[in-house]
Amino acid sequence: MGTIARDKREIRLYYHSGTSLGKQTYAYVKASEREIRAIDLAKTHIPGTQWAELASGLDKKIADLVNTEHPSFVEAYGSQNPSLDEHDWLRVLEKHPETLAHPIIVMGSNTHSINSPSDFLEYMKIDSRGQSKT
Template structure:
């Protein structure tokens, strides 16, 4: 059993407001009519257990969650032969939330990594609910 609550009727967004992708996705989620929870990792501490669960839910290693191409990451850790263990990757995410590679959405038991703001569109319900469909050929 994981420590992250999973509700099929709620979207949970893990993002960093320190990058433009996170800001855009947060705006999409906040403006949607779906029940949601947004977790800005630059303001809210995410535990190591939660990070491990997020990585596992995505089928990835902790290192895969970090944007090693970020200029500040390269300045701090170098560009070649980055030799960090899982504990080190957790410290990277904890100390530098802007290094989160992509935002993560949880809906029910499904974990998804969002690489662009438009990736979220598939989770937004159309505004035309209740409007009767008509056949244009009638």
């Protein structure tokens, strides 16, 4: 059992309000007709277990969640690919949540990385029975 509450009627958005992608994605999600639980990483600490669960839901490594070109990352770890293990990558996200590469949405059992705000619309398309895809 995971640590993230999952409800098919709710959209859980993990984003950082200090990034333009985060702000734009939040606006798209807020405009949807579903219940929203927005987790702004600028204000809310996310424990390592949740980061690990999000990465697993995306079928990615924790390192894949980090934007290694973000100025905070470069300042702390350099511009070369640092040799970090999984726990080190968790610490990066815990100490520098602004380095999250892309907002993440959780809708029921589905987890999606949002590379552009319009990606969210793809996940909200309605099928022929009037039910959302996810």
